[in-house]
Amino acid sequence: MKKWIEQINQWKLDKKMQVLVTTAIIVMTLIILAVSTISSVTSMKEKSIELLQTNNDTMSENYASSLEQYKALAIAIVMDDTVQSYLHCTSKRDPSYTGYANNAVNTMTSCQNMYPDMNFIGIVSYQMDDYLYKGIEALTSSDFQQVYAQDYQQCGEVRDGTIRIGFSNKYYRGDRYTLSVYFPIYDLNTIMMERGLLCMNFTNPVLEQILEDKSGTGRQTAVIQTDGTIIADHDLDSIGETVSYKEKMVGSEGEFSWEGRLYIYQKVSDWNYYIVSSIENMELYAPSVRTIIIMTAILFFMVILSFFVIKGIISRVYRPLDQTVQKMDEVAAGCLESRLNVASMGEDFQKLATGFNSMMEEILVLMEQVKMEQHQIEQIRFNSLQSQIQPHFLYNTLECIHWQAMADGNKEISTLVMALAKYYRICLSKGHDVISLGLEIEHIKNYLIIQNMRYDNIIGSEFQVDDTCKDAMVPKLTLQPLVENSIYHGIKVKEGRKGSVFLKAVRKENTVLITLEDTGSGMTQSQIDAMNQQLSEYDESFGYGVRNVNKRIELLYGKDYGLYYLRNEFGGVTVEIQLPYTTKVDEGILKGDMINV
Structure with a gap:
């Protein structure tokens, strides 16, 4: 390193300037490229995050709205008099059973007509070990009788400790994924007496949209429970599994990076669900790659062109400066009469040449002034030495007056003169x-x-x-x-x-x-x-x-x-x-x- 610095010091000024300017251009080019890259990537990332966040907000609102409707419907059904009457029957042989069952079925039919996305609705009676079923397809198609009990037990409570919601392909023999809503039915007249179970099955548009997302853009959206269980994902095999990044989802919303992907999550209102959208990090940078490549090629070409242009310009500019350096070397050698030819310096360096010649004239004048000032300083020092003698004359004169007053018996004058002498001696204090x-x-x-x-x-x-x-x-x-x-x-x-x-x-x-x-x-x-x-x-x-x-x-x-x-x-x-x-x-x-x- 030291040897390399010594070699640089031996270069001529024009070479140093060429290297300096070229280095500055390269550094500036790299800075521009870095700033442009960071700005482009940051902009794309912000836009992607904004897009994903908007998508999450929309899906969260729609999903929360659907869940709230399902819950409201479930509460209305379990409190309906026809449903309560049906569940109070203890046997199908009861005279009133048929009437109550028909009334309950009519209520179920009305609900199905109100919700076109409902696949079926079922009411299970625990006392009779019986159920009522109403669906858009036959009972055998949905496998309701064989599936509901097991699916109910596997679904977790998602709000208020009562309603349970599950999303699986257990119904319809695994041909499709549907959303199941389960709500226990209690006796309205007896506290904590559970008489049956309400079962509703829907084709939820939000979850269907997630399942059908096959765009292949690298962006993915999923519904995940707060415990990390995947509820809905375009990858059907992952439904029911637990995500590895569940500890990252804290609070109602946020973002984080995990295993090469950027994740944006949004909690679904008061429900135990998150809408999670993600995108590969490389997908964020892809739109910027082409721009960066083009900018790199252009900047590289500009650096090469600038190098040759700067080299030619500096060589021409340095010629008059080289002449000035030579004259300065002559001055350093003691030739104070050395002067520059202003006419041969060119318009840009004429002021420099004129200034150099004027400086040399001023130096000669200043040298004469320094000689004169040095002589004056010596004279001042001599006068200063003489001035130190003068105070002694004042002290000696006052002392003579003091002794004369003492001889004449005038003590007041003696005291005054003595005090005055001491006063002025302290005032002068030998210059201190x-x-x-x-x-x-x-x-x-x-x-x-x-x-x-x-x-x-x-x-x-x-x-x-x-x-x-x-x-x-x-x-x-x-x-x-x-x-x-x-x-x-x-x-x-x-x-x-x-x-x-x-x-x-x-x-x-x-x-x-x-x-x-x-x-x-x-x-x-x-x-x-x-x-x-x-x-x-x-x-x-x-x-x-x-x-x-x-x-x-x-x-x-x-x-x-x-x-x-x-x-x-x-x-x-x-x-x-x-x-x-x-x-x-x-x-x-x-x-x-x-x-x-």
């Missing part, structure tokens, strides 16, 4: 953006000293900082903008112009929670909610310093950390700053011992 919490709090203390001297000590302060979190790293100038907000927007605008700020810092596992409270004029809850919502959004009406603090925390530690404002019990505003506890950053960290001037 992250400092320790202890150093940040020291910065706030110096800031409060300066502000109190400016505003006649109107600001009180209290600090409660756990030793366990003093070395936690925080973005520089995190607390100063928040304290400034408390002073200018809370304490100074308050009536009496005096107030206090309370700063508390505690460590909770891997988190540092800093709480800054003031006793200023406070804010409404709607103002607090608006402030919390605007912390991470740009809004010119919202304080830049606060938003800057929150944004720097989010950029450094993620959006799980930052500021959150709420009202406090003093009537002022409380801001909570949540930070991760960490003592290391990518750059060096200033420690608290560096604050001394």
